[in-house]
Structures are given as structure tokens and as C-alpha cells.
Amino acid sequence: MSRWAAGWSSGVDLCRMTVDTPALLKDILGPEAVTTIADAGTAASGRFDRQAFVRAASDGLDSLSIMERVRHIADALHDALPRDHAAAFDILRAMAPRLTHGFQAIAITEYVARHGLDDFDRSMDALADLTRFGSAEFAVRPFLARDAMRALATMTRWATSNDEHVRRLASEGARPRLPWAARVPALKDDPTLAAPILDILKADPGLYVRKSVANHLNDIAKDRPDWLLDRLAEWPRDDPRTIWIIRHALRTLIKQGDPRALALIGVGHGAEVTVRRFVIEPRQVGLGDRISIAADLASNAPGNQRLVVDYRVHYARAGGKTAPKVFKLKTFELAGGDAITLAISQTIRDFSTRRHYPGLHEVELIVNGRTMATAAFDLLPG
Structure with a gap:
């Protein structure tokens, strides 16, 4: 499991971070993080302009929230990296293993989202590589917003990856209600668009992936409960991994006392x-x-x-x-x-x-x- 998987669960689950959480969440991306990212860039390539990065990343950092800092650092990277996407992404790939916290890696995935939208295939490949170090769940959203069908086609292929981090990205990045993330118009209109991805992952061996699938389905429950109940009723029950997903996916409907949801987990409506x-x-x-x-x-x-x-x-x-x-x-x-x-x-x-x-x-x-x-x-x- 990567540093990221140990430090981040799903939808901004901050209780599993690998370092002590500072008094202010934004301090995770403070001056020390800027230095760490600068060191990683310097070690990765002589083409990385350390001075330009540190100057741009430090300017105005203190007043920003954690996600504003993610975007700010991503833009500072733009001042330090080659304009050629292939060269810039190769440097980011070399930087990622040298980072010390998942939020640092989120900042470099955000660079891809903010500066690679017009280079779709190369950018999506980069996100699949970088997600092992800091989940690219936020960075993939602009690609979904730009062309949902094209992005979902790529993410459906990700769902068959041998890497659990890539499989998890296929589900997490397409969540209709991903916390801290902007809503994707196509997913807001139809939160079931990623159903083929969820079907592929319904018995995934990785708990890290199964949690994401359950959270994704629980998002759908808030907008399309009947669709969710119909879909889960069709899933086979001969695999305990699928049963686990079903139970966790239905948690909102179970809390509401939905009879069909209770029946799907083997519980009658009411009790003697x-x-x-x-x-x-x-x-x-x-x-x-x-x-x-x-x-x-x-x-x-x-x-x-x-x-x-x-x-x-x-x-x-x-x-x-x-x-x-x-x-x-x-x-x-x-x-x-x-x-x-x-x-x-x-x-x-x-x-x-x-x-x-x-x-x-x-x-x-x-x-x-x-x-x-x-x-x-x-x-x-x-």
C-alpha cells in the first residue's frame, strides 16, 4: 500500500493520515511542504526551476485554505516546469515518490487538471500514474466536466487495472457527490452514469476500492434510491465482498428505514x-x-x-x-x-x-x- 493509501481513505477521510494532523488543516501545505515539493522537483530534473516555484508558491500562501493552497501550488508548478506536457508530466512522475504527504501529491495532480485539459489522453495517463501517491480524485473532475463520456470510457478501463489505486480512482473520481469537489454537470443530471465502473468493481479484492464503491453507491441513493435498490437486487450474493459493498452502500436508506433496503441485507421491516x-x-x-x-x-x-x-x-x-x-x-x-x-x-x-x-x-x-x-x-x- 502506498503512502497515500495509508493516509487517505475515501472522500476526504482525514482520520487515517500518516502524520499528526496539525492544528489547522491548511498547514499540511505550509512552507515546509513547499520546500519538500521544491526539493523533489530539483532532484527530479535540472529543468525544474526551483527559485520560480518557491517564489510563486510562497506568495500569498498564508491566507489560503487547504484546497486553495492545492490550486495555488499547482499554478506555482506551472512557473517551474517545461511548457511541453510530456516533459512536465515526466518530471511530476519523478517527483511523486519523493513527496512526504498525500496533499503534496494532490497539488501535483492538480497541475495536470489546471494545465493539461487540452491534452486529454496524456493527462489522463499521468493521473493514473500519480494517483498512487496522492489521489487524483479531484484532478479528474475537470476532465469529466469537459467530456464526461470520454473520461468515463477511460475510467472504465481503469476499473480493470492491476493497481488498486487506479481502480479506486475509477470509482472515487466519478462519485456524484464527492466531498470537497465541484459537481460534474453530467453526473448531477444522471448520477448513474458510472454504473459500468461499479459493476466491474462490485467484488473488488481491495477494501480501499470497496469503500469507494460503497460511498459512490450511497451518493446515488440520495438522488436515485429506486435505481440503486433495483441495481443492487440484481447483484449476486455469493461473494462476501459484494455483500459488504451492498450493506455499506445502503446505509443512508437503512437509516431512513427503507423496507427494500432492509430486505436486501436480510432484515425485516419492524421486529418482534x-x-x-x-x-x-x-x-x-x-x-x-x-x-x-x-x-x-x-x-x-x-x-x-x-x-x-x-x-x-x-x-x-x-x-x-x-x-x-x-x-x-x-x-x-x-x-x-x-x-x-x-x-x-x-x-x-x-x-x-x-x-x-x-x-x-x-x-x-x-x-x-x-x-x-x-x-x-x-x-x-x-
């Missing part, structure tokens, strides 16, 4: 269980406090049942409104007549994607898509 207890403690909390959620379930069925147990928090919002969010609790087999206690804790804190407001927060216990109990906690004003 009694909820003996569903409690949240403490009942009153402040921001930063932790709540504990516990449920006692007892089976009313004579035989085993497969249960998908989730909980939905209705977050208080300004003006008396609420915003629901579903969390996974546990998926398991419950034997006939048996009982089980489930418990989980959760800290109530603000995130960049979620701000908490004081007020009553109702919580539902959902078993196989059906609400079976409710409880609540009060978030006190700060």
Missing part, C-alpha cells in the same frame, strides 16, 4: 421485540457534557432475528425548529426469547457541521426501520 427500557442520562446537560443512552430489548419471536438498531436525535434549532440525525447503535442477531442491553455514550459538542442550541432534544429508538421508543434530554443554555 419489546423495549423494556429506553433511557437517557442525565436528563439535563450543558454543552461539552456526555449523555448515556441505554435500551433493553427482549425478543418475542421463537427464532433468531436480525436486528438493525439505530437512534435518531432531533436537535433543537433556532425558532423552535428541529433537525433530525440518525446514528448507528448496533446490528446483530437476537435469539428467540433472548434479551439484550444496548448502551452508547455521546458528547454534546459543537462541530463545524453542527451547532447545538439549548432546548429539548427528543431521541427515538429505531429497530429495523420503525420507531419503538422515545426519550429526551434538555440542553441547558450556555
